[in-house]
Amino acid sequence: MASADKNLSEGTAPGFEGTLPSPETIRHLLRAVIDPELGDNIVDLGMVGDISVSPEGLIRIGVKLTIKGCPLRAQIKKDIESRVKTHPLITKVSIDWGEMTPEERTAVMTRARWNAKEQAPATQVPINARVLAIASGKGGVGKSSVTVNLAAALAAQGNTVGVLDADIWGFSIPRMLGMPDRLQAEKVDGHEKPMIIPNERVLGNGVLKVVSTGMLVEDEGTALMWRGLMLTKAVEQFLHDVHWGHLDYLLIDMPPGTGDVQMGLARMLPRTDLIIVTTPAVSAQKVAIRAADMAQRSFLRVAGVIENMTSFECDHGNSYALFGTGGGTTLANEIGAELLGQIPIEATVSLGGDTGEPVALHNTGKAAIEFHNIARKLIAQTIAQSEMSGCSARIEEVAVPVAVRSRTETSS
Ligand SMILES: Nc1ncnc2c1ncn2[C@@H]1O[C@H](COP(=O)(O)OP(=O)(O)O)[C@@H](O)[C@H]1O
Numbered sequence: 001m002a003s004a005d006k007n008l009s010e011g012t013a014p015g016f017e018g019t020l021p022s023p024e025t026i027r028h029l030l031r032a033v034i035d036p037e038l039g040d041n042i043v044d045l046g047m048v049g050d051i052s053v054s055p056e057g058l059i060r061i062g063v064k065l066t067i068k069g070c071p072l073r074a075q076i077k078k079d080i081e082s083r084v085k086t087h088p089l090i091t092k093v094s095i096d097w098g099e100m101t102p103e104e105r106t107a108v109m110t111r112a113r114w115n116a117k118e119q120a121p122a123t124q125v126p127i128n129a130r131v132l133a134i135a136s137g138k139g140g141v142g143k144s145s146v147t148v149n150l151a152a153a154l155a156a157q158g159n160t161v162g163v164l165d166a167d168i169w170g171f172s173i174p175r176m177l178g179m180p181d182r183l184q185a186e187k188v189d190g191h192e193k194p195m196i197i198p199n200e201r202v203l204g205n206g207v208l209k210v211v212s213t214g215m216l217v218e219d220e221g222t223a224l225m226w227r228g229l230m231l232t233k234a235v236e237q238f239l240h241d242v243h244w245g246h247l248d249y250l251l252i253d254m255p256p257g258t259g260d261v262q263m264g265l266a267r268m269l270p271r272t273d274l275i276i277v278t279t280p281a282v283s284a285q286k287v288a289i290r291a292a293d294m295a296q297r298s299f300l301r302v303a304g305v306i307e308n309m310t311s312f313e314c315d316h317g318n319s320y321a322l323f324g325t326g327g328g329t330t331l332a333n334e335i336g337a338e339l340l341g342q343i344p345i346e347a348t349v350s351l352g353g354d355t356g357e358p359v360a361l362h363n364t365g366k367a368a369i370e371f372h373n374i375a376r377k378l379i380a381q382t383i384a385q386s387e388m389s390g391c392s393a394r395i396e397e398v399a400v401p402v403a404v405r406s407r408t409e410t411s412s
């Protein structure tokens with residue numbers, strides 16, 4: 001584990017230089033697989049046993065479930081595979097399923113409860129929040145526009161949505177969401193030093209909770225002063241020192257390019273999924289592939305591709321593909337991800353960005369409708385990921401009786 005951590009913190013993808021990852025690296029990657037019911041990753045819950053890596057690229061992983069027939073098994077399998085299989089040299093992932101002994105189950109439950117109640121999480125981002133980073137190879141393709149509109153659409157559909165502006169030097173989120181106020185710090189129970197309180201904006205039944213360096217500095221010009229600041233350090237601070245409270249989603253507006261911040265996120269929040277934004281132009285799509293490639297290297301999962309500026313429709317209803325066609329589909333196919341949607345070029349999108357009222361909130365045009373469609377797809381993905389029907393009684397029916405039994409045994 002120490003070696004994997006070291007690799008990550010030094011900014012190189014673990015085991016990606018043409019060599020197979022070590023069992024320790026695999027174990028580190030599996031920390032991104034969360035058991036949604038027990039609220040912790042499967043490694044720290046003690047569910048992962050032996051890991052072996054054959055020279056042919058076959059990975060065998062031993063996984064112990066709390067009960068053998070748990071329906072979460074399919075989900076855990078899928079999550080393990082999607083985390084591990086991204087490495088080009090890995091040919092097959094095979095899981096040896098096992099069942100925990102009553103003692104092991106008790107230990108897991110103790111840990112799960114401890115996590116839930118007493119232990120402060122490594123970041124302040126709640127474990128059940130879906131983390132989505134909006135990335136692209138380069139600037140100007142619409143990352144920030146996509147971030148604010150998806151955030152607005154998700155919130156309008158009743159969710160609590162955090163927005164972290166990770167474009168430290170080129171922040172635009174405060175303006176685009178009409179939230180220019182300076183951030184305040186407050187003393188929060190259970191924390192020694194004051195925590196940053198995100199600025200909030202209520203949207204229907206939902207709420208936005210937003211942080212940006214733009215809410216720390218005087219004006220966009222002062223942001224230049226931040227150049228001396230390590231990019232990853234700033235993002236790390238936002239993950240550690242912001243009191244997010246409850247969140248359904250955390251959307252991270254990534255800076256242009258790849259590299260530092262993405263590696264930092266992979267280390268700090270390995271469950272982050274990337275949404276890759278591209279324009280239909282071949283050049284943009286080629287650059288976006290680099291972002292996807294970096295995602296693979298840092299073992300981040302890609303939740304899907306969004307093609308922005310797909311076409312422009314004039315008042316007569318004619319459609320013009322100003323930036324070419326096909327970039328989104330080609331990219332999605334190439335990286336094996338879903339094309340989540342295609343946003344047309346509409347003046348209302350940029351106008352919404354300038355006035356702080358994202359088009360997804362107030363407009364029934366094609367762009368707004370598409371943003372809502374994408375939000376619905378993301379919600380469906382998220383529900384599918386944490387589906388645990390039939391398994392919800394696991395704690396009471398299986399684990400708690402074991403825990404109670406062992407307590408009774410000790411006390412009697
Ligand atoms: N679908 C769109 N239609 C019209 N203008 C758009 C669209 N998407 C983005 N823009 C405009 O393009 C510019 C760049 O978008 P932005 O979201 O800031 O990109 P990035 O964050 O990738 O640098 C902005 O002026 C924005 O208003």
Ligand SMILES: [Mg+2]
Binds near residue numbers: 143145167170
């Ligand atoms: Mg931007």
